[in-house]
Amino acid sequence: MELQVNGIRTYAATGGKEFDVALPTVLFIHGSGMDHRAWALQTRWFAFHGYSVLAPDFPGHSLSDGEALTSIEEMGVWLSDFLAAAGVEKAHVVGHSQGFLSALELANNHPEKLLSLTGIGTAAAIPVNPALIETAEIAPAKAADMMLQWGFGPGAQYGVSAVPGMQPIAIGRQIMSNNPLGVDLKACANYTAGADIAEKLDIPSCLILAGKDKMTPLRAGKALASAMNAQVTVFPEHGHMLPVEAPKQSLQALRSFISSL
Amino acid sequence: MSRSSYLQADTIALHSGYQPESDHGSRAVPIYQTTSYVFDDVSEASSLFNVEQGGHIYSRITNPTVAVLEQRIAALEGGSGAICTASGMSALYVTFTTLCSAGDHIVSSAQIYGSTATLLRHTLKRFGIDCTFVAINDQDAVKAAIQENTKMVFCESIGNPGLEVADLDAICVTAHDAGVPVVIDATFSTPSLNRPIEHGVNVVVHSATKWMGGHGVAVGGVIVDGGNFDWQKSSRFPELTEPYAPFHGMKFWEEFGPSALAMKMRAESMRDLGAAMSPHNAFLILQGIETLSLRMKQHVANAHELMHWLLEQENVSWVNHPDLETNETNDVAKRLFPKGAGSMVCFGVEGGRAAGAAFIDALQLGSNLANVGDSRTLVLHPGSTTHSRLSPEQMVAAGISEDMIRVSVGIESIKDIKADFANGLRSAKRAAEAS
Numbered sequence: 124m125e126l127q128v129n130g131i132r133t134y135a136a137t138g139g140k141e142f143d144v145a146l147p148t149v150l151f152i153h154g155s156g157m158d159h160r161a162w163a164l165q166t167r168w169f170a171f172h173g174y175s176v177l178a179p180d181f182p183g184h185s186l187s188d189g190e191a192l193t194s195i196e197e198m199g200v201w202l203s204d205f206l207a208a209a210g211v212e213k214a215h216v217v218g219h220s221q222g223f224l225s226a227l228e229l230a231n232n233h234p235e236k237l238l239s240l241t242g243i244g245t246a247a248a249i250p251v252n253p254a255l256i257e258t259a260e261i262a263p264a265k266a267a268d269m270m271l272q273w274g275f276g277p278g279a280q281y282g283v284s285a286v287p288g289m290q291p292i293a294i295g296r297q298i299m300s301n302n303p304l305g306v307d308l309k310a311c312a313n314y315t316a317g318a319d320i321a322e323k324l325d326i327p328s329c330l331i332l333a334g335k336d337k338m339t340p341l342r343a344g345k346a347l348a349s350a351m352n353a354q355v356t357v358f359p360e361h362g363h364m365l366p367v368e369a370p371k372q373s374l375q376a377l378r379s380f381i382s383s384l
Numbered sequence: 385m386s387r388s389s390y391l392q393a394d395t396i397a398l399h400s401g402y403q404p405e406s407d408h409g410s411r412a413v414p415i416y417q418t419t420s421y422v423f424d425d426v427s428e429a430s431s432l433f434n435v436e437q438g439g440h441i442y443s444r445i446t447n448p449t450v451a452v453l454e455q456r457i458a459a460l461e462g463g464s465g466a467i468c469t470a471s472g473m474s475a476l477y478v479t480f481t482t483l484c485s486a487g488d489h490i491v492s493s494a495q496i497y498g499s500t501a502t503l504l505r506h507t508l509k510r511f512g513i514d515c516t517f518v519a520i521n522d523q524d525a526v527k528a529a530i531q532e533n534t535k536m537v538f539c540e541s542i543g544n545p546g547l548e549v550a551d552l553d554a555i556c557v558t559a560h561d562a563g564v565p566v567v568i569d570a571t572f573s574t575p576s577l578n579r580p581i582e583h584g585v586n587v588v589v590h591s592a593t594k595w596m597g598g599h600g601v602a603v604g605g606v607i608v609d610g611g612n613f614d615w616q617k618s619s620r621f622p623e624l625t626e627p628y629a630p631f632h633g634m635k636f637w638e639e640f641g642p643s644a645l646a647m648k649m650r651a652e653s654m655r656d657l658g659a660a661m662s663p664h665n666a667f668l669i670l671q672g673i674e675t676l677s678l679r680m681k682q683h684v685a686n687a688h689e690l691m692h693w694l695l696e697q698e699n700v701s702w703v704n705h706p707d708l709e710t711n712e713t714n715d716v717a718k719r720l721f722p723k724g725a726g727s728m729v730c731f732g733v734e735g736g737r738a739a740g741a742a743f744i745d746a747l748q749l750g751s752n753l754a755n756v757g758d759s760r761t762l763v764l765h766p767g768s769t770t771h772s773r774l775s776p777e778q779m780v781a782a783g784i785s786e787d788m789i790r791v792s793v794g795i796e797s798i799k800d801i802k803a804d805f806a807n808g809l810r811s812a813k814r815a816a817e818a819s
Binding site: 130135136139140158160163164167168171185186268271273276278279280281282283284285287289292293294296297298310370371374 | 387389390391396399400401402403413414415431435436437438440447449450454455456458459462464465466467468470474611612616631632633634637638640641642643647648650701
């Protein structure tokens, strides 16, 4: 669906069903350079099983207008504005990678708006090599290649796909190359408040982590889980792009956590 | 490296799409010779039918062995996904009917395979889809032919059998400026010699029966979605951007973005038309792809040696191959095909049709049959067979002459191929002298 957030046309996927504010809402937040399609194989299940789903494209990304937000703090504020524009008072919030950092900001600013918080393939901080940021600013496709080579686990690198016939690396490359990846990566690199916020949170939380994650290594994810006192699920054979490369397993972990609350 | 994989092409050909499965550790891709798949429970079945998760339901739509082939070819081409079909012609039919509805229009190269021309000229017309045929490298003609209802510019990478190389870079500029995607049949080139998506092409179709398989034992086709066309921005494709009733109003572009076309083909055409590739054929074509790049090197080397040898023969009136300077698209071939522009050679024998027939009938090693891309050398007289349904004017537009002999040069010893052809040319000479 489309809605206006601070006067900017914003797209949000609703999982194939009309958004109904009366149902419990699950908010899915994408990572650097990505868009709502990262959640294609999670949103639809929730939308058809008693929840309302919102998976927005951040400003300047894919189907949303506007300029990209330049800091994680701005993204946290924008998420609050987005929920208000959709008429949502409380939501289960799920973030992948950078999306989780912006969810932390939302939780810090408005803990009352979160029914739960889930991070997938993430950590309290996501340092980014300055050379990657520089590449993303001048040659987004090349930077996307660098990220996808690190981001997907060994199975996906060998062309194994959860969706028969599809090649997730090519899909990710196409999306990331056309989005403001450099701006997102800079925002990630500059964000340092995650650990402090995580420690203070008192919200039911869950982390879904990958054993072969080279972008937010498992040990960093486990440290975050410990600080948050979060429930943890680890998929040992997958990489950072869990929602895409292990969609069924990620959905299962997400379903059991959210439905247990 | 392609846009789909960071492995090199030779590695992709052997590994992509499959890792040894956990139960038995089969190193080779297993043949899943099954029609259907047991669901964990009713809830999972419902999720699969509602596209809430990926997985297999019924082998008309997806099959694990076929999926490996799809993912491997998508990786070789650098596409976002691929759909395998029962034949190359069904791959074209699925592509045309996914992108076009009644009232729509296609701009096609005039130099294409005879059955494809018949599909575009006659069969699709019955369903209200019109086609304008143009000289594909005349960009003014392509531009002039594009109408408000045009859904694609279609061509073959190397035209069959005129051997005209399509200037993909120029065609893509013309089509994309008009908001129209480019669809190519790249059967004659294979991803081993040229990857059309790197030149801006949006959909790549192959008859996998040919060089991809190479063994001549399995018929199959494949469609690769380049994932590089903005269907929304074009505004010509409500089929992909507007709600699709059978899936609760799903909008494929919003939902899947770069894989929207492949997902729509899977959801609609494979379900409704049922032109599925059998798992056994997928397995056989996978065996061929493992050695594709090795075979293509030998195919091209033999084609080059044979064409030069033919040029020296006294009763050969002309020889055509894109890598010959006399071919009108030789400059394009040099740019697009640095490793050689395939292994199809056409030539004419002095003495007309009777001499040509005598040549073909005298061959022992070369097989007279209606196929190309086999590892064995194949010959054919297109005017009597594959293009026999064309009018004389259409034959000229398609680059075909009465005396044309089409050769799909195999990977046998070139010495034996030349000896066989020398024998054929002697018979042709005798036939010419007798008439």
